[in-house]
Amino acid sequence: MSIDYIFAIPLVPLTLFLLLGILYKRIKPSVSGYIGVLGLLSSTVLSFVAAYQYFFVHGKVNGVYESMVSSTVWMNFTPTLHIDMGILIDPISVMMLIVVSVVSLMVHIYSRGYMKGDEGYTKFFAFLSLFTFSMYGLVLATNLFQIYIFWELVGVSSYLLIGYYYTKGTAVAAAKKAFIVTRFADLGFLIGILIIGYYTGTYDFQTLTDPEGSAILNWGATSFMGLSVITWALILIFMGGAGKSAMFPLHIWLPDAMEGPTPVSALIHAATMVVAGVFLVARLFPMFYFVENGFALNIVAYVGAFSALFAAIIAITQTDIKRVLAYSTMSQLGYMMLALGVSGYDGHEGVGYMASMFHLFTHAMFKALLFLGAGSVIHAVHSNLLKDMGGLRRYMPITNITFLIAAMAIAGVPPLAGFWSKDEILVAAYEHHKLLYFVAVFVAGLTAFYIFRIYFGIFWGKETAYAHPPKESPLSMTFPLIVLAVLSATVGFVPFSEFVTADNVGFEAHINYPLAAIATLTGLIGILLAWAFYKKTSTLPDTYARTFGSFYKWAYHKFYMDEVYLFVTRKILFRQVSERIAKFDKKYVDGTMIGIGNKTVLTSTKIKGLQSGRVQDYAYGFVVGVVVLALVFIYLWTN
Amino acid sequence: MITGISIYEILTVTSILFFIGVYGFITRKNLISILISIELILNASVVNFVVINKYLYPENLEGVLFAIFIIAVAAAETALAVSIIISLYRQIGSVEVKDTETMKY
Amino acid sequence: MERILFYSIAIIVIVFALASVASRKMLRSVIYLLFVLCGIAGLYFMIDYNFLAAIQLTVYAGGIVVLIIFSVLLVHHIELELEIAKFPKQIATGLLCLSGLGVFLYTLYSYDFHVIENNMTTTTQSIGEKLLSYEAGGFILPFEVVSVLLLAVMIGAIVLAKGKQKSKTN
Numbered sequence: 001m002s003i004d005y006i007f008a009i010p011l012v013p014l015t016l017f018l019l020l021g022i023l024y025k026r027i028k029p030s031v032s033g034y035i036g037v038l039g040l041l042s043s044t045v046l047s048f049v050a051a052y053q054y055f056f057v058h059g060k061v062n063g064v065y066e067s068m069v070s071s072t073v074w075m076n077f078t079p080t081l082h083i084d085m086g087i088l089i090d091p092i093s094v095m096m097l098i099v100v101s102v103v104s105l106m107v108h109i110y111s112r113g114y115m116k117g118d119e120g121y122t123k124f125f126a127f128l129s130l131f132t133f134s135m136y137g138l139v140l141a142t143n144l145f146q147i148y149i150f151w152e153l154v155g156v157s158s159y160l161l162i163g164y165y166y167t168k169g170t171a172v173a174a175a176k177k178a179f180i181v182t183r184f185a186d187l188g189f190l191i192g193i194l195i196i197g198y199y200t201g202t203y204d205f206q207t208l209t210d211p212e213g214s215a216i217l218n219w220g221a222t223s224f225m226g227l228s229v230i231t232w233a234l235i236l237i238f239m240g241g242a243g244k245s246a247m248f249p250l251h252i253w254l255p256d257a258m259e260g261p262t263p264v265s266a267l268i269h270a271a272t273m274v275v276a277g278v279f280l281v282a283r284l285f286p287m288f289y290f291v292e293n294g295f296a297l298n299i300v301a302y303v304g305a306f307s308a309l310f311a312a313i314i315a316i317t318q319t320d321i322k323r324v325l326a327y328s329t330m331s332q333l334g335y336m337m338l339a340l341g342v343s344g345y346d347g348h349e350g351v352g353y354m355a356s357m358f359h360l361f362t363h364a365m366f367k368a369l370l371f372l373g374a375g376s377v378i379h380a381v382h383s384n385l386l387k388d389m390g391g392l393r394r395y396m397p398i399t400n401i402t403f404l405i406a407a408m409a410i411a412g413v414p415p416l417a418g419f420w421s422k423d424e425i426l427v428a429a430y431e432h433h434k435l436l437y438f439v440a441v442f443v444a445g446l447t448a449f450y451i452f453r454i455y456f457g458i459f460w461g462k463e464t465a466y467a468h469p470p471k472e473s474p475l476s477m478t479f480p481l482i483v484l485a486v487l488s489a490t491v492g493f494v495p496f497s498e499f500v501t502a503d504n505v506g507f508e509a510h511i512n513y514p515l516a517a518i519a520t521l522t523g524l525i526g527i528l529l530a531w532a533f534y535k536k537t538s539t540l541p542d543t544y545a546r547t548f549g550s551f552y553k554w555a556y557h558k559f560y561m562d563e564v565y566l567f568v569t570r571k572i573l574f575r576q577v578s579e580r581i582a583k584f585d586k587k588y589v590d591g592t593m594i595g596i597g598n599k600t601v602l603t604s605t606k607i608k609g610l611q612s613g614r615v616q617d618y619a620y621g622f623v624v625g626v627v628v629l630a631l632v633f634i635y636l637w638t639n
Numbered sequence: 640m641i642t643g644i645s646i647y648e649i650l651t652v653t654s655i656l657f658f659i660g661v662y663g664f665i666t667r668k669n670l671i672s673i674l675i676s677i678e679l680i681l682n683a684s685v686v687n688f689v690v691i692n693k694y695l696y697p698e699n700l701e702g703v704l705f706a707i708f709i710i711a712v713a714a715a716e717t718a719l720a721v722s723i724i725i726s727l728y729r730q731i732g733s734v735e736v737k738d739t740e741t742m743k744y
Numbered sequence: 745m746e747r748i749l750f751y752s753i754a755i756i757v758i759v760f761a762l763a764s765v766a767s768r769k770m771l772r773s774v775i776y777l778l779f780v781l782c783g784i785a786g787l788y789f790m791i792d793y794n795f796l797a798a799i800q801l802t803v804y805a806g807g808i809v810v811l812i813i814f815s816v817l818l819v820h821h822i823e824l825e826l827e828i829a830k831f832p833k834q835i836a837t838g839l840l841c842l843s844g845l846g847v848f849l850y851t852l853y854s855y856d857f858h859v860i861e862n863n864m865t866t867t868t869q870s871i872g873e874k875l876l877s878y879e880a881g882g883f884i885l886p887f888e889v890v891s892v893l894l895l896a897v898m899i900g901a902i903v904l905a906k907g908k909q910k911s912k913t914n
Contacts, residue, residue, distance in 0.1 A: 612740075613740055615736075616664065616665050616666075616736065619664055620665050620837065620840070623661055623665070623841075623844060626844070627840065627843055627847055630844075630847045630851070631843075631847060634847065634850065634851065640791065640861070640862055640863060641746050641750055642747075643746055643747045644746065644747060644750045646857050646859055647852060647857075648750070648754075649750075649787075650852050651849060651852070652754045652757060652758065654848045654849060654852070655758050655761075655845065656757060656758065656761055656780075657848075658841040658842075658844055658848075659758070659762055659765055659841075660761070660765070661841055662837055662838060662841045663764070663765030665829075666765070666828070666829040666834055666837050667765065667826075667828075667829070668826065668828065668829060669827070671770060671774075671812060671815060671816055671819075672765070672770070672773060672826065674812065675764055675765070675773060675774065675777050675812065676765055678777060678781075678804075678808065679764070679765070679777070679780065682784050682804075685784075686787060689788065689791065689793060689796060693791045693792075693793070694857065694860070695857060695860065696860075697860055697862040700866065700870065700871060700874045703795075703866065703871060704871070704875060704883050706796055707796070707799060707871075707875070708890055710799055710800070710803050710804065711890045711893075712890070712893070713804075714803050714804075714807055714894075715893055715897035717808045717811055718811060718901045719897050719900055719901055719904070721811050721812065721814070721815040721901070721905075722900070722901035722902075722904040722905035723904055724819060725815060725818055725904075725905045726904045726905060728818070728819040734819050735827065
């Protein structure tokens, strides 16, 4: 199977980015929209061709979906240690290609309607293309360094798109926050990469993740503070992944990132970029699993579980629908991390890995749909806040139906997509650790509750009087909604375990009926509670909010995480550390240099009198020199 | 040859003359005075040429010829210097060294 | 007799040279210089270089000093008191010159000159022949070079002293 045509998939958006970026002022908005959509369409078609070829034409070799690499050496350090540039094709990268292509295409189509009339229309599409290119590069990367490069590129495009409304102060602040927080996390990632490169002598995923390879077998060779250095490196890499995937405590940027345009939130902060962290852990999964008996993997599991719970609780209290969705995203990402963390490697043991990827896949569809639906609502009522909405089902039927499908999917109602993937996650958690299982079930209930809370809040609930009656969005926006709704309803039937597993062998998954029943029941309870609370205007929510009292307040203020960060950075880091360092720098480092400069100036002003330009002074010096030299020659060199 | 006078005495006189010229060159603040000092220095060296020629190599004439050339060059130099001084006086109205310092810029 | 003559000439030369560099009146300074030059001419006479003495008198005393006097008259008031260097500088320069003189004299007196006793008289004819000789040791080339130099200086002096045409018409 030739994989060279896959190079075209990332190159198309790159070309689009350059084209739209350079011709920014000279291209008509309507034209640039079509160019973007058509380009993405070609990438999507190629992705599907690649997936079809990989899974069905090429198929398994010796019962395994093999990894294929096409790369060239980019930088040479030593004969063994070098950085390549190329593409790596294996089940998860093919799956990610599909996810990125589909969501990106839908978002492109949707943006044509949503961004209509915006000043930077072409610029927006250029940025979207840049992001898509970076994301393709990320999922196709053959080694740690390449993934790091594209990792930063998606960070940059995320920064650009969050700060898209750059005249708005909050958007600028949010963009900076997202960039700085993820940058900080990426520092850990980079250190991890360097440690791995130093101790294993390779950056290539294929070599690193080979269970019989030297990188995994020799993990115990060097240890540091009671753990293998490789484990430390993996923890640091996970830190990078946690930053991108908004895991606790590096999640603070994600809710603020909602300042960006809604299609951006759907593409970057729901479906693709934020799952890069999950993807990274999945990419290095054999290392996480085998090194130090999965010590790093346990961290992944607990961080994921805690983030899922933490975010779900906050999501219940938020009033801005995009923020609810943002916390929901964080919660679901925690789910995926949890699933990875509880996974095994061989055969059916690897159900967690498979479930995580499956959930990533389905989540991308229904979360993008939720965001796009929310965008459609926001487009109609010009507000993000729940209190400005209500009773919209009569005005926006298509949005209503598609949003409902997505909400049921995320709540795990059978037979929609979320049910299947979530069920697998619960199975994996149940087999691994009961506590994690209970957390996961509880979170599933919370998820159903908060998502239906906003669903009822938007489309049912109180009858809000609108100044302008909201209209259903144009076809360019409803078309992606319908497509994604169909996908959200059906992708759950894809026999995912046949294709994507930790050992690339594939197994047959069965539904664990008792667990599925419990999960579904929990979801339904959540939905019913939301129905009771929010279907009609009632006092129930306020009563319960008061019952929980301070806890509600805490959750409403996101457990004061932002304030904690501000305290740590401002009060401790800036005042105690940075200020002193700055003082030292100014006083001693700068002082030395300035002092040298000043002394030089001083000395030269003093001695510049020697260069008076007066011939007589020179003659004086000349005579002195002659006499002194004469004396020296007479008395010292007498022989 | 001066009867009864050794070369040392003559050279002593010229040395004194030379250093008087140097002293004047360094201390005077006026272009014409400096010119005079230069004449003194030149004269001292001319006398040296001549005297050494006469006392040590009386059958040769090179010292005398050099003296003639030096006098010619000194005359040329003086003429030029005087014209420069006059031109300068026209420009800045002074022949003090301190006033000519602006020329170095 | 000749000793007395020499010493008196030496004293005249040194005293007037000192007076020349020390005088605060420009014109006097030039006149003192004239005396010095005349004294040196006398010295030439004493060592039987009559031609050289004549040149000294005509070119130096007659030409250069007159030129300098002209310039003094053109650019100075007769009664102008010249500025003189500050006292510390005078002392420093004086000490420097004295030490230089000491070095000179020390070197002179520690060198043994091979003086050839003679009483030769140099005629003007021999000087002229030597000056215009083409043969080895002849000075025709420097003579011509000096001629060109004098010509160039003449033109240069005229151009410089004349100044710009414009300033004249103004």
